[in-house]
Amino acid sequence: MSLLSEINSIIASVDAEISLFAHHIESGDEINLDGDRVYPLASVLKIPVLVEAFRQIGQGRFSLDDRFELTVAEKNLPSGVLTFFDDGLQPTLRDLLTLMIIISDNTATDMVMHRLGVDAINRTMHGLGLTEIHVPLTIRGIFDDMLVSADPTQDLLELDKQPRKLDGVAFSLGPDNDTGTPRSLTRLLTMIYKAEILDRAACDGMLAILRQQQLNDRLPRYLPPGTPCLHKTGTLGPIRNDSGIIYINDNSHVAVTIFTRSTAQIPDDDLIAKRAHTTAVDDAFGRIGRLLYDSFQS
Numbered sequence: 223m224s225l226l227s228e229i230n231s232i233i234a235s236v237d238a239e240i241s242l243f244a245h246h247i248e249s250g251d252e253i254n255l256d257g258d259r260v261y262p263l264a265s266v267l268k269i270p271v272l273v274e275a276f277r278q279i280g281q282g283r284f285s286l287d288d289r290f291e292l293t294v295a296e297k298n299l300p301s302g303v304l305t306f307f308d309d310g311l312q313p314t315l316r317d318l319l320t321l322m323i324i325i326s327d328n329t330a331t332d333m334v335m336h337r338l339g340v341d342a343i344n345r346t347m348h349g350l351g352l353t354e355i356h357v358p359l360t361i362r363g364i365f366d367d368m369l370v371s372a373d374p375t376q377d378l379l380e381l382d383k384q385p386r387k388l389d390g391v392a393f394s395l396g397p398d399n400d401t402g403t404p405r406s407l408t409r410l411l412t413m414i415y416k417a418e419i420l421d422r423a424a425c426d427g428m429l430a431i432l433r434q435q436q437l438n439d440r441l442p443r444y445l446p447p448g449t450p451c452l453h454k455t456g457t458l459g460p461i462r463n464d465s466g467i468i469y470i471n472d473n474s475h476v477a478v479t480i481f482t483r484s485t486a487q488i489p490d491d492d493l494i495a496k497r498a499h500t501t502a503v504d505d506a507f508g509r510i511g512r513l514l515y516d517s518f519q520s
Contacts, residue, residue, distance in 0.1 A: 225517045226253060229510055236506045237486040237499065238462075243404035244478040245412055246518050247467075257405040260354065260395045261481040264456030265301075265326045266407060266463045267357050267400040272431065273410070274343040275319055275334055276424045286316040286427075290333055297374040298361050299381065302327025305374045323454055324434045328361040329374070335360050347410075350419065354406040356397040364400065364458070368392040388459055404479040407465040411452075411477040415467055432466070440464040441478065443508025445515055460484035462503050468515055476514045480507055 233240045233255070243257030278284055289312040297305045304311075304327055313321070318334050321327035335343070340358055347355040365372035367390045369381075391399050412418075417425040432452035435442075441464045442451035453466020465479040482503055488495045 225513060226255075228513055229253065229255065232506050232509050232513075236482075236502055237484065238460075238503050238506075239483045239485055240480065240506065241404050241482075242478065242480045242510065243408045244476055244514060245408050247412060247415060247475040247477060248473060249518075251518075254405065257408075257479075258354075258403050259481070260401050260403055261463065261483065262393055262395070262458055262461050263355075263357070263400045263402050263407075264458035264461050264463055265328075265331075266402070266454050266456035266465050266479075266481075268322050268326065268331055269407065269410060269432075269454050269465060270343055270347050270355055270357050271331060271335055271338065272319060272323060272428055273414070273419060274338050274346050275315070276420055276428055277346055278338060278342070279315075280420055280424055284315055284337070286314060286319075288315045289313065290315065290318065290337070292329070292333070294375065296329060296333050296336065298328035298332055299365055299369075299372060299374050300328065300378070301325065302329055304329035304333075320431055320434065323431050324436045326437060326455065332360045332362055350410070350413065352402075352406045352410055355402040355410070357400050358398060359391070359400050364392045368459070386459055393459065393461075404465075404481050407479040408477045411465060411467050411479075415475065415477065429467075435466075439504050440507035441466050441468065441480070441511040443504065444512040445508075449515065451511070462500070462507075464507055468511060470515055470518055474518050474520065476518050478511070478514060480510060482506075 241256040241259045244253040292311040293309050318330040321330040343357045368387045370384045414425050414428055429452055435453055437455050440455055441453050450469035451466050456463035460483050463481045468476045486499045
């Protein structure tokens with residue numbers, strides 16, 4: 223069975239819409255399965271934010287050692303840990319970018335986005351030719367749209383009882399939402415790897431942060447222990463995404479983005495079925511990641 227057939231077989235086994243774009247950096251070989259389809263980025267938007275941060279650092283606007291004060295006004299609902307920390311903490315920009323990527327800290331993300339400006343993020347993406355990537359909303363903007371209350375000080379157990387609005391801007395496929403395609407995110411990662419965006423030192427700085435990822439239940443799920451996978455996940459309602467670079471060996475690297483939207487019709491109170499479904503989707507990421515690893519060994 224061909225690699226493409228095996229991937230299609232995995233996709234067919236999951237109750238979800240799945241789109242993929244993979245690029246083998248050394249050979250240029252590509253796998254495109256509906257890779258130009260637009261999805262909400264969810265927390266994969268943090269890769270464009272990382273790029274813009276390093277661009278502005280290179281311009282001298284900021285330094286990785288600059289410190290910014292944590293305040294309740296900038297706190298966000300989790301994921302992340304900063305929302306639970308006392309006001310007055312002064313993490314460095316390096317700290318914020320690291321937290322933003324490796325544990326997907328939403329407070330760290332908005333602290334960075336407020337200082338960079340969302341317009342700057344979009345101008346940079348479009349200037350790179352990645353016109354399918356749009357990042358007009360902060361994380362708080364997403365939550366304000368989909369939740370009854372995005373107050374970060376609320377009881378998180380009560381938050382779990384809130385209904386989610388799944389037909390608002392947060393799930394729009396237009397440029398009013400944080401959106402992109404698998405092809406565009408894979409292209410962005412390839413450009414970082416090849417230092418086609420900024421200088422080698424800046425791109426290596428971004429790759430070093432991505433390498434520290436702690437949320438590894440999707441693309442790296444079944445990779446051999448010790449295999450570097452520099453990636454960023456994204457989760458929002460029915461959306462489960464992952465975008466990264468699998469370091470197969472010194473001479474073989476695959477940039478790959480998989481975006482998904484669940485089509486499962488599961489009652490809200492059937493928590494066992496819901497967990498089984500999300501596990502099955504994450505399993506598909508891992509199986510595809512391992513197929514790519516095995517197929518591009520040489």
